[in-house]
Structures are given as C-alpha cells and as structure tokens.
Amino acid sequence: MHDISGLFPAHESLGAVSVERAIAELRAGRPVMLTETAVRLLVYPAEQLDSHAADSLARIGGARLILSEQRLGRLGVERDGPGLIALPDVNLDRISALILDEDARIDSPVVPPIPAEEAALDLLRLAHLLPAALLIRLDAPVAGLNEVAGCDIRAFRARKITSLRLIGRAPVPLEGAPHSEIAVFRGGEGLRDQAAVIVGEPDLSGPVHVRLHSACLTGDLFGSLKCDCGDQLRHTVKFMAENGGGVILYLDQEGRGNGLATKIRAYGLQAKGYDTYDADEILGFGLDQRRFGYAARMLDLLGVTRVRLMTNNPKKIEALRAAGLEVSDQRIQGRPTPHNIHYLATKRDRAGHLLDVDVPTAED
Numbered sequence: 267m268h269d270i271s272g273l274f275p276a277h278e279s280l281g282a283v284s285v286e287r288a289i290a291e292l293r294a295g296r297p298v299m300l301t302e303t304a305v306r307l308l309v310y311p312a313e314q315l316d317s318h319a320a321d322s323l324a325r326i327g328g329a330r331l332i333l334s335e336q337r338l339g340r341l342g343v344e345r346d347g348p349g350l351i352a353l354p355d356v357n358l359d360r361i362s363a364l365i366l367d368e369d370a371r372i373d374s375p376v377v378p379p380i381p382a383e384e385a386a387l388d389l390l391r392l393a394h395l396l397p398a399a400l401l402i403r404l405d406a407p408v409a410g411l412n413e414v415a416g417c418d419i420r421a422f423r424a425r426k427i428t429s430l431r432l433i434g435r436a437p438v439p440l441e442g443a444p445h446s447e448i449a450v451f452r453g454g455e456g457l458r459d460q461a462a463v464i465v466g467e468p469d470l471s472g473p474v475h476v477r478l479h480s481a482c483l484t485g486d487l488f489g490s491l492k493c494d495c496g497d498q499l500r501h502t503v504k505f506m507a508e509n510g511g512g513v514i515l516y517l518d519q520e521g522r523g524n525g526l527a528t529k530i531r532a533y534g535l536q537a538k539g540y541d542t543y544d545a546d547e548i549l550g551f552g553l554d555q556r557r558f559g560y561a562a563r564m565l566d567l568l569g570v571t572r573v574r575l576m577t578n579n580p581k582k583i584e585a586l587r588a589a590g591l592e593v594s595d596q597r598i599q600g601r602p603t604p605h606n607i608h609y610l611a612t613k614r615d616r617a618g619h620l621l622d623v624d625v626p627t628a629e630d
C-alpha cells in the first residue's frame with residue numbers, strides 16, 4: 267500500500283476532506299452515509315428527490331424526513347429544534363409539499379432528532395441546499411457511499427478557517443479605482459474561491475476601510491433593484507478610492523449564505539407578498555445563515571488588524587470584534603428604490619440593520 271497522506275494539505279484534516287466530499291455528493295443529488303458512534307444514516311437531500319430515488323428509498327424502507335425548526339413552525343408544529351416525520355410510502359408530491367409549499371400542514375407525529383440526524387441538516391446548509399433531508403437508519407455499511415462523521419460536520423466551519431490561504435494577487439484596474447488589486451483565497455467554508463479587492467494603497471498600520479460583501483449575483487452583476495447590494499458595492503469602491511483606499515472581501519455567501527437557488531425560490535415567495543425573512547423561513551431558514559469568522563482570517567492574511575467597517579449590519583461588526591479585530595464602523599447605504607424600500611425597512615425592523623429608510627405610506 268502506498269502512503270498518500272502527504273498528498274493532502276498538511277493543515278487539512280481528513281475529517282474536513284470527508285465533509286467536502288459529502289457536500290459535493292449531496293449537491294450532485296447523490297446520498298451519503300453519516301456516522302456517529304454506533305449510528306449509520308443514509309442521507310438524501312430532499313430537494314433533489316426524483317421518482318427513481320423515491321422508489322429506491324421506499325424499497326429500503328424506514329425513511330424519515332428531517333425538517334428545521336423554522337420549516338416545522340410554518341407547517342403548524344411549534345418546536346425548539348428540528349424534528350422528524352415518518353414517510354412510510356416516500357411520496358414525491360407529499361415530500362415536495364412538506365419542504366416547499368407555503369400552505370402545507372403536517373398531520374403526522376413529529377419526533378426529536380438524535381445528534382447524527384441533526385448533523386445531516388447542518389451538512390445540507392453547508393452544501394447550500396434546503397435544510398430538509400430524507401434519512402434512513404442503516405444497520406450495515408453500504409458500498410459506494412461517501413462516509414462522513416457527525417463530529418466532522420460540526421467542526422467543519424472552525425477547521426476551515428485555519429485552512430484558508432492566499433493563492434495569488436494581481437493588479438486589476440477598476441472603474442473609478444484604477445489602482446486596485448484582486449487577491450484570491452482558497453479554503454474557508456465557501457464552496458468557491460473568495461476574492462479580496464484591495465482598492466488603492468491602504469495604510470495597513472492604521473484603521474483600514476473594510477467591507478465584507480456577501481455575494482449577490484442579481485444585485486452585484488445585473489443591478490437588480492430588489493436589493494441594495496450592487497449599489498453598495500460600487501459606492502464602496504468609489505469611496506475607498508477617494509478616501510485612502512481599503513479592502514473589500516467578496517464572500518461566497520449568496521442569498522445570506524443560503525445559496526442562489528434558495529434565494530431565487532425566496533424571491534418567488536416574495537413575489538406573492540412575503541417579506542425577505544418570512545420567505546426564507548418558509549424554506550426552512552433562520553434570519554441569517556452567515557458566519558464571518560473566515561472573513562477575519564482573510565483580513566489577518568492581508569495584514570489588516572484595525573478596521574473601519576463599512577456596513578449597516580451589527581452582526582458583521584460583532585463577528586469581527588469576536589475574532590479579535592479592532593472595529594469602528596461606518597454606514598454605507600445603497601439607493602432606496604421603489605423595489606427595494608420594503609426590503610431595506612424589513613432588514614432594519616426585523617434584523618436590527620442601522621438603516622435610514624423612509625417607507626412611503628399608501629397616501630404619499
């Protein structure tokens with residue numbers, strides 16, 4: 267047998283590798299096996315279910331659906347945590363209604379999960395999939411399934427922070443900020459490489475203007491009027507270019523960390539009148555899935571220790587302080603539009619964002 271351990275990055279634990287493999291499997295619509303002490307669980311992402319997979323799960327037998335506390339609440343079951351529902355016949359339409367429909371209700375008993383089952387939900391969140399999994403307890407290993415341990419899922423985010431590394435940096439002149447550089451990082455909990463935009467030549471010995479910007483394909487790239495992201499991003503570049511430079515971390519946290527597909531589903535619900543947080547809750551998510559620990563690590567790798575954080579989001583300020591950075595903050599607001607005004611007001615009213623928003627009343 268050859269020893270191939272040297273082919274794995276020294277700082278990367280095998281546990282983190284198995285979580286990454288499991289994420290790739292689930293995103294491709296394949297099951298994984300989750301283990302925890304004596305428990306073995308087959309995990310299948312509910313949103314990927316098709317009739318083939320449903321038949322196959324029904325033949326194995328004993329399938330249950332685990333849903334988050336938020337989703338259960340929407341289905342009419344108040345609980346302090348996730349819960350499981352038995353699925354004797356693995357019916358595709360019923361499962362689809364249980365994970366997606368805004369009017370579905372539960373009429374069967376809901377039981378609390380064991381830690382392994384709860385870890386399956388975390389794994390789906392890490393994979394940017396809906397937090398809803400079909401689970402079957404297995405009494406023997408199954409050939410061909412990637413295996414992942416519950417404890418490695420729980421340790422994943424923290425471990426990945428230390429594996430983050432700078433891959434390279436190069437000048438990229440930007441509109442309004444010709445002296446800019448882009449630095450690319452790999453690792454962290456994101457599924458893709460992360461970029462830092464270094465605008466101008468910030469003095470790293472003093473407080474540096476920093477923005478943690480969560481990816482927003484619709485707003486950043488296409489100028490969607492539904493949010494303030496694209497506007498904030500371009501304002502930030504301009505502001506930094508005119509005010510001594512700064513660093514923008516462009517984080518792989520599309521849709522507040524829920525992923526692009528979930529955000530677009532949430533937009534579908536918003537088109538029916540739900541606000542941004544209610545729409546996410548219908549899909550099983552809490553207020554905000556994002557963690558910013560790895561952003562602090564990116565700043566550390568760039569040599570930044572004191573930060574003037576350009577944000578309205580108190581969570582970002584707290585997260586960088588918790589990671590040991592010295593943080594003062596500065597507001598950066600996108601333009602209100604008739605399309606985003608309620609979104610901005612909702613962030614202020616429901617998540618404590620420090621925004622100045624004047625929502626016109628019906629009479630205005």
Ligand SMILES: Nc1nc2c(ncn2[C@@H]2O[C@H](COP(=O)(O)OP(=O)(O)OP(=O)(O)O)[C@@H](O)[C@H]2O)c(=O)[nH]1
Nearest residue numbers: 478479480481482493519520521522542577578579
């Ligand atoms: N789930 C969900 N995500 C959204 C929605 N609208 C925008 N987003 C995402 O929300 C995130 C906004 O990120 P940021 O611009 O970093 O901002 P923020 O938390 O509002 O904080 P600051 O802009 O720093 O004040 C992006 O990942 C967007 O894709 C929505 O309606 N639902």
Ligand SMILES: [Zn+2]
Nearest residue numbers: 482485493495
């Ligand atoms: Zn946006």
